[in-house]
Amino acid sequence: MDWLTTVDHKKIGILYLIAGGFFFGIGGIEAILIRLQLIKPMNDFVSAQVFNELITMHGTTMIFLGVMPVIFALMNAVIPLQIGARDVAFPFLNSLGFWTFLFGGVLLNLSWVMGGAPDAGWTAYTPLSSSTYSDSHGVDFYTIGLQIAGLGTLIGGINFLVTIITMRAPGMSYMRMPMFTWASFITSAMILFAFPAITVGLVLLSFDRILDANFFDVAAGGSPVLWQHIFWIFGHPEVYILILPAFGIISDVIPTFSRKRLFGYSSMVFATILIAFLGFMVWAHHMFTTGLGPVANALFSIATMLIAVPTGIKIFNWLFTMWGGQISFPTANLFAVGFIPTFVMGGVTGVMLASAPADYQYHDTYFVVAHFHYVIVGGLVFGLLSGLHYWWPKMFGRMLSEPIGKWTFWTFAIGFHLTFFVQHFLGLLGMQRRIVSYLPNQNFDTLNLISTIGALLMGVGILLFLYNIIITSKKPKNAKADPWEDGRTLEWSIPSPPPEYNFKQTPLVRGIDALWKEKMSGNKGMTPAEPVGSIHMPSPSILPFIMSLGLFIAGLGFMFSREGFNNSFMSFIFNNYLVLIVGLLITFGAMITRSLIDDPGYHIEPEDQEEEEKA
Amino acid sequence: MTSAHAEHVNGELPHEPEKATLEGRNKTLGFWLFLGGEAVLFGTLFATFLALRNSNNDGPTAAELFSLPITAIATAILLVSSLTSVFAIQAMHRHDLQKLKVWLIVTVALGLAFLGLEIYEFYEYVAHESFGLTTSAFSSAFYTLVGFHGAHVAFGVVWIGLLIAQLYRKGLTVVTAPKVYVSAMYWHFIDVVWVFIFSVVYLLGKVG
Numbered sequence: 001m002d003w004l005t006t007v008d009h010k011k012i013g014i015l016y017l018i019a020g021g022f023f024f025g026i027g028g029i030e031a032i033l034i035r036l037q038l039i040k041p042m043n044d045f046v047s048a049q050v051f052n053e054l055i056t057m058h059g060t061t062m063i064f065l066g067v068m069p070v071i072f073a074l075m076n077a078v079i080p081l082q083i084g085a086r087d088v089a090f091p092f093l094n095s096l097g098f099w100t101f102l103f104g105g106v107l108l109n110l111s112w113v114m115g116g117a118p119d120a121g122w123t124a125y126t127p128l129s130s131s132t133y134s135d136s137h138g139v140d141f142y143t144i145g146l147q148i149a150g151l152g153t154l155i156g157g158i159n160f161l162v163t164i165i166t167m168r169a170p171g172m173s174y175m176r177m178p179m180f181t182w183a184s185f186i187t188s189a190m191i192l193f194a195f196p197a198i199t200v201g202l203v204l205l206s207f208d209r210i211l212d213a214n215f216f217d218v219a220a221g222g223s224p225v226l227w228q229h230i231f232w233i234f235g236h237p238e239v240y241i242l243i244l245p246a247f248g249i250i251s252d253v254i255p256t257f258s259r260k261r262l263f264g265y266s267s268m269v270f271a272t273i274l275i276a277f278l279g280f281m282v283w284a285h286h287m288f289t290t291g292l293g294p295v296a297n298a299l300f301s302i303a304t305m306l307i308a309v310p311t312g313i314k315i316f317n318w319l320f321t322m323w324g325g326q327i328s329f330p331t332a333n334l335f336a337v338g339f340i341p342t343f344v345m346g347g348v349t350g351v352m353l354a355s356a357p358a359d360y361q362y363h364d365t366y367f368v369v370a371h372f373h374y375v376i377v378g379g380l381v382f383g384l385l386s387g388l389h390y391w392w393p394k395m396f397g398r399m400l401s402e403p404i405g406k407w408t409f410w411t412f413a414i415g416f417h418l419t420f421f422v423q424h425f426l427g428l429l430g431m432q433r434r435i436v437s438y439l440p441n442q443n444f445d446t447l448n449l450i451s452t453i454g455a456l457l458m459g460v461g462i463l464l465f466l467y468n469i470i471i472t473s474k475k476p477k478n479a480k481a482d483p484w485e486d487g488r489t490l491e492w493s494i495p496s497p498p499p500e501y502n503f504k505q506t507p508l509v510r511g512i513d514a515l516w517k518e519k520m521s522g523n524k525g526m527t528p529a530e531p532v533g534s535i536h537m538p539s540p541s542i543l544p545f546i547m548s549l550g551l552f553i554a555g556l557g558f559m560f561s562r563e564g565f566n567n568s569f570m571s572f573i574f575n576n577y578l579v580l581i582v583g584l585l586i587t588f589g590a591m592i593t594r595s596l597i598d599d600p601g602y603h604i605e606p607e608d609q610e611e612e613e614k615a
Numbered sequence: 616m617t618s619a620h621a622e623h624v625n626g627e628l629p630h631e632p633e634k635a636t637l638e639g640r641n642k643t644l645g646f647w648l649f650l651g652g653e654a655v656l657f658g659t660l661f662a663t664f665l666a667l668r669n670s671n672n673d674g675p676t677a678a679e680l681f682s683l684p685i686t687a688i689a690t691a692i693l694l695v696s697s698l699t700s701v702f703a704i705q706a707m708h709r710h711d712l713q714k715l716k717v718w719l720i721v722t723v724a725l726g727l728a729f730l731g732l733e734i735y736e737f738y739e740y741v742a743h744e745s746f747g748l749t750t751s752a753f754s755s756a757f758y759t760l761v762g763f764h765g766a767h768v769a770f771g772v773v774w775i776g777l778l779i780a781q782l783y784r785k786g787l788t789v790v791t792a793p794k795v796y797v798s799a800m801y802w803h804f805i806d807v808v809w810v811f812i813f814s815v816v817y818l819l820g821k822v823g
Contacts, residue, residue, distance in 0.1 A: 090641065090645060158645050192655075193655050200660055215756065220749075220751055595794075596777075
């Protein structure tokens with residue numbers, strides 16, 4: 001119950017981690033099933049329909065329900081600590097964001113047991129996703145589940161933006177913020193401007209499917225290319241929304257384990273901003289083959305290649321940070337250093353794909369699959385695993401086992417390259433993506449076998465990580481405040497895990513890498529910026545849970561509003577929009593309750609703070 | 616997070632009560648950002664409408680449908696309601712609770728009048744022009760864009776209505792003031808969106 005009502009950002013971070021980890025597991029199982037189907041030519045392990053559902057759900061789950069929440073988990077756990085804040089700006093909304101994400105994700109995955117998962121690819125291209133070609137409820141689960149989950153992301157983005165703008169500790173100027181906070185800040189801004197576009201796209205697609213509107217129906221004057229524009233004006237920024245936090249993690253981990261400050265801090269900040277800006281300018285490079293014409297293709301091609309410049313700046317800055325540093329290699333740093341070459345490889349194939357004429361060859365082959373997995377797995381997942389190993393003691397007060405961590409890294413990294421490196425060649429040889437099987441003796445057989453073995457090895461790596469978490473959770477909570485002993489940023493100046501109010505006294509920040517600066521001046525910890533006093537905290541609330549539950553019910557009601565049920569009661573409540581109305585009433589009722597009852601919160605007095613410190 | 620919160624509630628009300636607490640300032644900033652997202656939302660809807668506005672699929676065209684006098688009246692009503700919400704905020708800054716409530720009620724009434732006109736307009740199209748959501752790509756885009764705006768107006772009416780009830784119960788405090796301020800921002804925003812709808816949908820549809 002405590003977990004259902006919590007508004008504490010650290011607990012919400014843990015909730016995001018558990019839920020995101022769960023969906024990540026589902027997405028991983030889907031990936032393994034896909035690879036098992038492709039292990040040999042003409043395999044009939046799964047049917048073509050199930051294969052379509054698997055690839056759709058693998059992409060959708062991993063991006064929206066797997067990695068996004070884990071990113072949010074780290075942001076929630078770390079950002080307020082890094083900027084010296086007691087909480088986020090809107091603790092209630094923070095909780096609401098989590099629950100809408102969870103209920104949206106659950107709704108999406110219910111499709112597996114309620115008559116068929118979405119089967120139109122994670123991009124849901126029209127007309128394939130129209131009710132003509134996808135006549136189960138699968139794509140309805142996609143549009144409505146993602147709509148509800150996306151609401152949570154948008155709320156989270158706004159929350160982090162305001163938190164970072166208004167709640168930084170004294171002295172924490174923008175150009176002193178740790179890079180993970182900077183990256184999250186920019187990411188949140190991108191979320192704010194990218195997600196409303198997909199909101200509209202999903203509304204239009206649901207209207208087409210459920211209310212027979214004609215946005216994407218050519219026969220009635222609609223345009224399928226319109227869907228692609230709307231999808232990618234969101235979708236391309238989305239891939240930078242995913243990768244920028246990973247850049248931030250790497251930029252915090254590498255200096256810590258090199259015992260050097262980040263090389264070129266300000267160029268890192270501006271490179272991040274530039275990447276975000278360019279990320280919005282390149283969406284049509286996903287559409288070179290739709291026939292936009294040579295001028296549009298050339299412009300989007302060049303804009304895309306430009307992104308290599310700020311990204312290159314970052315890569316060299318990480319290398320220069322390590323240059324001459326006293327480098328140590330705990331698991332967190334293994335993943336961080338392992339990230340650099342894998343991400344560079346993904347970036348290089350990105351420049352290849354950005355060349356419009358060449359893209360006509362690569363289009364819809366495994367070369368594309370290899371490229372984006374190098375970026376998203378080799379980049380983002382490496383970054384997340386680095387960040388999780390790095391901040392685990394801060395989040396849970398327990399150190400993960402290093403030997404198992406090293407096994408995790410090597411099995412995962414080797415499995416990753418086995419899986420995806422060969423896919424470049426599969427693509428160049430002409431193997432198409434999204435196809436359930438292939439004929440023997442086209443030079444695809446061996447490479448696919450290698451790829452599947454690699455995928456299984458990656459699975460072993462993830463299982464090792466899970467095993468590590470399980471045995472660690474049985475150890476005593478004895479992590480030190482600064483367990484790596486070279487912590488540079490504010491989160492390492494308070495106990496692990498932090499008390500409910502984070503900072504007993506708001507710290508005074510006197511430079512970049514605030515804690516390191518104090519250490520180098522011979523101080524034991526941060527200098528406080530305020531006297532010890534009573535700390536005001538917001539009260540827990542069940543309302544976010546209820547609001548999200550209402551949306552979940554309303555979503556189901558809308559989805560089945562045209563369904564022909566055998567049961568007359570079911571027909572009555574669904575076909576008359578009663579379920580939809582009840583769901584919305586629950587949500588709005590909870591909103592009204594929230595607005596009418598003021599939350600006075602409660603105070604933690606200095607005596608209780610002493611007690612918590614001793615415990 | 617809001618250590619200043621409790622103390623201010625019972626103390627003297629400052630000139631700009633919506634900015635008196637960190638919570639209030641956060642709310643205003645967060646709402647500005649939210650409106651940024653809303654701008655993208657409506658931008659996408661406008662883009663969709665512009666792409667599909669001539670795809671009328673043998674159904675009625677914009678020039679046949681629209682009647683500028685009605686939409687001009689609706690525009691005038693909504694613009695005036697923005698002005699009355701400014702009066703409400705000015706009354707709030709003078710700590711004149713009575714005037715604040717009155718101007719908010721006027722704003723809500725104008726919002727309801729606007730909605731009434733819009734419902735009448737939609738009813739006429741559906742009943743007499745056989746122009747429904749499913750008629751053409753143009754009709755889908757029209758109802759979605761204008762309907763989204765209408766839903767925003769309806770939401771604003773309910774929201775400000777509830778705020779008026781709160782003002783009656785709790786009066787003007789540093790807790791209620793940011794809510795009123797933010798709802799006024801929202802109201803201006805949907806007014807601005809309507810100006811674009813009037814130009815892009817109705818004027819362009821009639822003469823463009």
